[in-house]
Amino acid sequence: MSQLPFxxxxxxxxxxxxxxxxxxxxxxxxYQCHKNGQLVESGRLYCLGRxxxxxxxxxxxxxxxxxxxxxxxxWDDDVWTAFSERLSYDKIDAERPDEYELLKQRLADxxxxxxxxxxxxxxxxxxxICTNLARQGLNGPNCRVVLEKPLGHDLASSNAITxxxxxxxxxxQVYRIDHYLGKESVQNLMALRFGNALFEPLxxxxxxxxxxxxxxxxxxxxxxGGFYDGxxxxxxMVQNHLLQLLCFVxxxxxxxxxxxxxxxxxxxxxxxLVPFTEEDVHxxxxxxxxxxxVSGGHPVAGYLEEKNIPxxxxxxxxxxxxxxxxxxxxxxxxxxxxxxxxxxxRLAEIVIHFHxxxxxxxxxxxxxxxxxxxxxxxxxxxxxxxxxxxxxxxGNSMELQPVSLDLDFxxxxxxxxxxxxxxxxxxTIRGNQALFVRQDELELAWRWVEPVLNTWASxxxxxxxxxxxxxxxxASSALLSRDGFGxxxxx
Ligand code: BG6
Numbered sequence: 001m002s003q004l005p006f007x008x009x010x011x012x013x014x015x016x017x018x019x020x021x022x023x024x025x026x027x028x029x030x031y032q033c034h035k036n037g038q039l040v041e042s043g044r045l046y047c048l049g050r051x052x053x054x055x056x057x058x059x060x061x062x063x064x065x066x067x068x069x070x071x072x073x074x075w076d077d078d079v080w081t082a083f084s085e086r087l088s089y090d091k092i093d094a095e096r097p098d099e100y101e102l103l104k105q106r107l108a109d110x111x112x113x114x115x116x117x118x119x120x121x122x123x124x125x126x127x128x129i130c131t132n133l134a135r136q137g138l139n140g141p142n143c144r145v146v147l148e149k150p151l152g153h154d155l156a157s158s159n160a161i162t163x164x165x166x167x168x169x170x171x172x173q174v175y176r177i178d179h180y181l182g183k184e185s186v187q188n189l190m191a192l193r194f195g196n197a198l199f200e201p202l203x204x205x206x207x208x209x210x211x212x213x214x215x216x217x218x219x220x221x222x223x224x225g226g227f228y229d230g231x232x233x234x235x236x237m238v239q240n241h242l243l244q245l246l247c248f249v250x251x252x253x254x255x256x257x258x259x260x261x262x263x264x265x266x267x268x269x270x271x272x273l274v275p276f277t278e279e280d281v282h283x284x285x286x287x288x289x290x291x292x293x294v295s296g297g298h299p300v301a302g303y304l305e306e307k308n309i310p311x312x313x314x315x316x317x318x319x320x321x322x323x324x325x326x327x328x329x330x331x332x333x334x335x336x337x338x339x340x341x342x343x344x345x346r347l348a349e350i351v352i353h354f355h356x357x358x359x360x361x362x363x364x365x366x367x368x369x370x371x372x373x374x375x376x377x378x379x380x381x382x383x384x385x386x387x388x389x390x391x392x393x394x395g396n397s398m399e400l401q402p403v404s405l406d407l408d409f410x411x412x413x414x415x416x417x418x419x420x421x422x423x424x425x426x427x428t429i430r431g432n433q434a435l436f437v438r439q440d441e442l443e444l445a446w447r448w449v450e451p452v453l454n455t456w457a458s459x460x461x462x463x464x465x466x467x468x469x470x471x472x473x474x475a476s477s478a479l480l481s482r483d484g485f486g487x488x489x490x491x
Contacts, residue, residue, distance in 0.1 A: 050094075
């Protein structure tokens with residue numbers, strides 16, 4: 001994560017140039033980097049896609065998208081015009097080796113210190129694209145390849161991708177994106193933990209009772225039915241984003257910000273995750289599927305009524321999991337992971353629940369218990385850190401009430417908060433792998449989720465239904481209440 005020097009020139013090649021990710025996220029992110037003066041003048045962007053567009057036609061399409069996806073306050077016509085000078089478009093059939101000659105020529109016409117190939121395509125194309133690039137010699141030491149998830153469907157398919165890509169690119173040339181790691185708030189978690197001595201002594205089983213990590217979405221699956229039904233929430237969110245967040249919460253302090261120093265510590269956490277037996281899967285996981293309900297005040301369809309979803313689909317749109325880490329720091333501390341679509345709101349947060357005091361000297365409320373202290377790290381939509389403590393309520397009695405110490409990042413730092421992809425794209429150009437997933441991490445993450453996938457696949461009962469606009473099946477609250485905990489509700 002340390003600041004490596006930015007190269008004097010770069011070529012960034014997007015495969016899947018007409019796809020959603022490139023037009024809605026990646027090009028708007030590069031526009032922001034350009035606007036902020038973070039790109040060297042000689043940086044070029046080559047977009048490749050299957051459609052037969054001229055450069056002008058392509059530019060019109062991406063400008064239209066960028067206008068929708070760049071916040072109004074950041075849009076500037078002149079800046080866009082200057083940015084678009086960097087862009088070109090070529091049609092390519094990625095499966096045909098001969099079609100790479102044009103790309104090779106284009107890159108040879110503007111040689112650069114670094115060339116990054118961003119594969120925003122179906123994973124079934126990763127191997128063939130890497131092979132075809134290598135045939136043209138586009139895999140030398142100054143070339144990097146960026147892979148977007150899903151990185152496989154299970155352990156075997158993920159390993160197959162690794163092996164194929166590995167035939168042409170070394171691990172230090174491979175950048176596996178998990179866009180959650182590009183979020184400022186996730187990097188802030190590192191700052192909180194390792195930039196302050198305060199939390200370190202408390203950050204362990206002696207003082208922490210449980211950890212809850214939630215990524216909730218209010219949206220449904222939208223137009224992604226075809227992709228989503230073969231994927232489900234466990235593969236889409238848990239295997240990657242949630243496990244990565246868990247690693248950042250649980251890892252030991254790395255010795256430095258070096259890519260491998262950080263990734264070695266994350267790997268150790270993944271190695272210590274307690275594997276699931278079939279029995280555990282029944283006891284410690286809950287899967288759900290949304291039914292028709294109300295979202296944002298409007299009636300919405302259930303998952304089975306969405307486009308391209310078979311009427312008998314058993315794909316989960318909600319997952320709750322109790323994970324455990326078998327090491328000295330965390331043994332016995334449950335990490336509850338939650339994610340779902342069509343939940344009441346969009347939010348991502350990590351909540352660290354501390355133990356209660358060992359002996360109560362203050363009067364307890366009529367409920368008979370008082371909430372122990374907790375630390376809420378809100379990642380989105382707003383970004384804050386909130387430490388809940390018990391304080392004396394004003395008055396003559398010694399009753400306590402929860403109060404919070406708040407650090408609101410938007411209020412504190414007036415500068416614009418960059419989108420995750422901005423940081424990650426700059427890192428691929430700079431050659432910083434700290435926020436990218438290493439092959440061994442990926443493999444362990446798949447190893448851990450696979451028994452869950454297999455047990456679910458052989459269990460005819462399928463996911464539990466929940467109404468759109470609610471917090472998922474009631475069984476997920478039971479997962480916590482059985483252990484004597486409640487789900488954190490920030491309200
Ligand atoms: C993606 C998933 O990786 O993350 C999507 O494929 C999900 O299904 C998205 O909606 C959530 O990302 P964010 O940054 O909007 O929370």
